[in-house]
Amino acid sequence: MTVTELLSYDAALAAYDPVMGLEVHVELGTKTKMFCGCSTELGAEPNSQTCPTCLGLPGSLPVVNAIGVESAVKIGLALNCEIAEWCRFARKNYFYPDMPKNFQTSQYDEPIAFNGYLDVQLEDGEVFRVEIERAHMEEDTGKSTHVGGATGRIHGASHSLLDYNRAGIPLIEIVTKPIVGAGERAPEVAKAYVAELRELIKALGVSEARMEMGQMRCDVNLSLMPKGSQKFGTRSETKNVNSLRSVERAARFEIQRHAAVLQSGGTIVQETRHFHEDDGSTTSGRVKEEAEDYRYFPEPDLVPVAPARAWVEELRAGLPELPRVRRNRLREEWGINEHDMQSILNAGAVDLIVATVEAGADSAAARKWWMGELARSANEQGKGLDELGITPAQVARVAALVAEGSLNDKLARQVLEGVLAGEGSPDEVVDKRGLKVVSDEGALGAAVDEAIASNAAIADKIRGGKVAAVGALVGAVMKTTRGQADAARVKELILEKLGVSE
Ligand code: ADP
Ligand code: MG
Ligand code: ZN
Numbered sequence: 001m002t003v004t005e006l007l008s009y010d011a012a013l014a015a016y017d018p019v020m021g022l023e024v025h026v027e028l029g030t031k032t033k034m035f036c037g038c039s040t041e042l043g044a045e046p047n048s049q050t051c052p053t054c055l056g057l058p059g060s061l062p063v064v065n066a067i068g069v070e071s072a073v074k075i076g077l078a079l080n081c082e083i084a085e086w087c088r089f090a091r092k093n094y095f096y097p098d099m100p101k102n103f104q105t106s107q108y109d110e111p112i113a114f115n116g117y118l119d120v121q122l123e124d125g126e127v128f129r130v131e132i133e134r135a136h137m138e139e140d141t142g143k144s145t146h147v148g149g150a151t152g153r154i155h156g157a158s159h160s161l162l163d164y165n166r167a168g169i170p171l172i173e174i175v176t177k178p179i180v181g182a183g184e185r186a187p188e189v190a191k192a193y194v195a196e197l198r199e200l201i202k203a204l205g206v207s208e209a210r211m212e213m214g215q216m217r218c219d220v221n222l223s224l225m226p227k228g229s230q231k232f233g234t235r236s237e238t239k240n241v242n243s244l245r246s247v248e249r250a251a252r253f254e255i256q257r258h259a260a261v262l263q264s265g266g267t268i269v270q271e272t273r274h275f276h277e278d279d280g281s282t283t284s285g286r287v288k289e290e291a292e293d294y295r296y297f298p299e300p301d302l303v304p305v306a307p308a309r310a311w312v313e314e315l316r317a318g319l320p321e322l323p324r325v326r327r328n329r330l331r332e333e334w335g336i337n338e339h340d341m342q343s344i345l346n347a348g349a350v351d352l353i354v355a356t357v358e359a360g361a362d363s364a365a366a367r368k369w370w371m372g373e374l375a376r377s378a379n380e381q382g383k384g385l386d387e388l389g390i391t392p393a394q395v396a397r398v399a400a401l402v403a404e405g406s407l408n409d410k411l412a413r414q415v416l417e418g419v420l421a422g423e424g425s426p427d428e429v430v431d432k433r434g435l436k437v438v439s440d441e442g443a444l445g446a447a448v449d450e451a452i453a454s455n456a457a458i459a460d461k462i463r464g465g466k467v468a469a470v471g472a473l474v475g476a477v478m479k480t481t482r483g484q485a486d487a488a489r490v491k492e493l494i495l496e497k498l499g500v501s502e
Contacts, residue, residue: 004281005260009184009252012224012259018186019232020179020251021221022130024197026172027140027214028071029207034139034170035062035105035302042213046163054168056101061301064089068170069112070315071206072137073307075172076113077316078200079132084112086306089137089299098142098162106173107136108296112305118200120192121324122185125338130193131177142167172206178232186222187251194218194247199323211242218247220275222254224262233258234268238282241275249280257282330354334363347375349385355392361399369395373416390419397426410483411435438485444477447485448493451476462498470494 033040036053052060076083090108116132143166148158174197182189198216201209209216217240223233236258238250258268272285321329330350331341344350349370356366370385374395378385398415401407407415407430418429430436438444451473452459461469470491477490495501 004257006256007259012255013184016224016259018255019223020186022176023219024174026201026207026216028170030065030067030170033168034065034068040169044165049165069305072112072172073315074204076135079116079118081113081116083307083312086304087112088304089302090296091299093295098144105299106138111136120196122192128189133175133177135172135174138171140166140169140171187248190251191244191248195244203320203323217242220250224258234270236273238273238275250275253280253282352385352392356395359393359396361396365399373413377420394419394426406437408437408486438481447477447480
């Protein structure tokens with residue numbers, strides 16, 4: 001790999017303003033493909049989910065998937081777009097072995113949704129508006145696997161395998177208008193936008209939008225303008241970036257690369273680029289086609305799509321609460337600040353905390369356990385909170401046991417640990433491990449008497465006014481009760497018995 005010259009990030013931003021365009025492809029979660037009845041289920045035997053239509057065989061005719069259109073309209077509405085009264089599909093002609101029709105059925109100058117925006121919140125709480133150019137419907141291609149080479153790329157491979165199960169799966173492509181004015185925060189805006197879009201798609205229930213599964217991928221277009229100039233530079237397009245972190249890194253890398261090229265008097269070529277996860281770099285792909293190279297023309301085999309206004313309004317009325325609105329509502333209900341909300345979001349804990357509160361816990365307790373003990377376990381195991389094997393109802397039960405005084409925090413942690421270790425429900429763990437706060441006053445009183453008797457010197461100190469020494473006695477009681485006493489109550493009892501007040 002050739003070493004790419006980079007300018008330092010600060011130097012690049014001192015001389016140039018970045019312009020960014022983000023194209024996000026979302027694979028819809030429909031049961032069947034966009035233009036035929038083949039299943040979209042993942043993991044099937046290669047080429048077992050195909051038919052004459054998605055294989056592009058002569059004489060086959062496509063039919064539009066109604067749920068695909070409905071999903072597109074929902075996405076458009078959630079992105080504050082206008083919805084076309086009438087639009088058509090178009091053929092985007094190009095040859096690729098994984099595209100058996102030799103054209104992709106897409107939309108061109110008549111997208112189903114256009115002219116919208118998405119407000120995204122940056123880490124410091126500021127809201128940045130990203131304007132949306134269009135959201136259009138299209139279909140995915142098949143999948144090529146190049147065999148026999150060292151790199152998995154076509155170069156050096158002995159042969160290639162083609163799986164058409166993915167060919168024809170519905171995609172929505174969402175394209176932003178050029179994003180200007182983000183300055184040094186352009187990479188952060190890119191990441192925040194894709195994150196917000198992903199939340200939105202999930203909230204709409206139209207796709208699981210799992211980037212690591214390729215259900216959502218982003219092309220990052222980037223160019224630089226010399227500071228003070230309004231004229232866009234030539235862009236590069238880094239294709240198929242498939243994690244939030246990578247979106248941010250790709251934008252950052254391209255800013256530094258463009259700046260180095262421009263500053264040394266070079267010119268940027270309009271091309272696609274590949275992103276490399278390992279070192280965060282990009283390398284040249286192919287020189288970019290212009291739209292006319294695709295010989296777009298309206299698809300003659302499909303009827304135009306004309307969403308009735310009443311139906312569009314029905315879908316609008318049925319939109320769920322949007323993620324940013326919901327987050328702000330929860331933040332207020334929980335009485336926490338922006339920063340804490342952001343941490344909860346990053347930990348993927350929002351829905352778990354909501355469910356725990358719905359199961360009866362108060363929100364402070366729900367947050368405390370999910371963001372404390374459980375987050376730590378998840379970290380250690382390299383898992384998501386939702387993969388730990390503990391349910392919100394179980395966390396709520398632990399919180400209830402603490403609230404009623406049957407468990408203290410220390411014991412509660414042991415109960416959680418037991419549930420995570422597969423020892424059963426919280427109540428079962430409490431029984432099996434014998435974890436209960438000793439609340440029997442008689443038993444506690446005896447333990448306190450014993451501690452005072454065997455630590456006479458300390459007891460005298462306390463009687464003499466050195467109340468701070470009480471900690472040692474509390475510790476002794478906790479030890480004899482194996483941590484199962486309520487420490488605050490123990491302290492009260494000791495002071496009572498020694499006849500001192502705090
Ligand atoms: P293509 O299919 O050729 O990639 P699109 O219009 O679908 O073209 O997408 C181009 C994306 O790049 C859009 O998000 C657009 O706003 C953005 N864009 C256009 N010109 C520039 C530029 N000079 N610098 C950065 N982004 C740009
Ligand atoms: Mg593009
Ligand atoms: Zn098919």
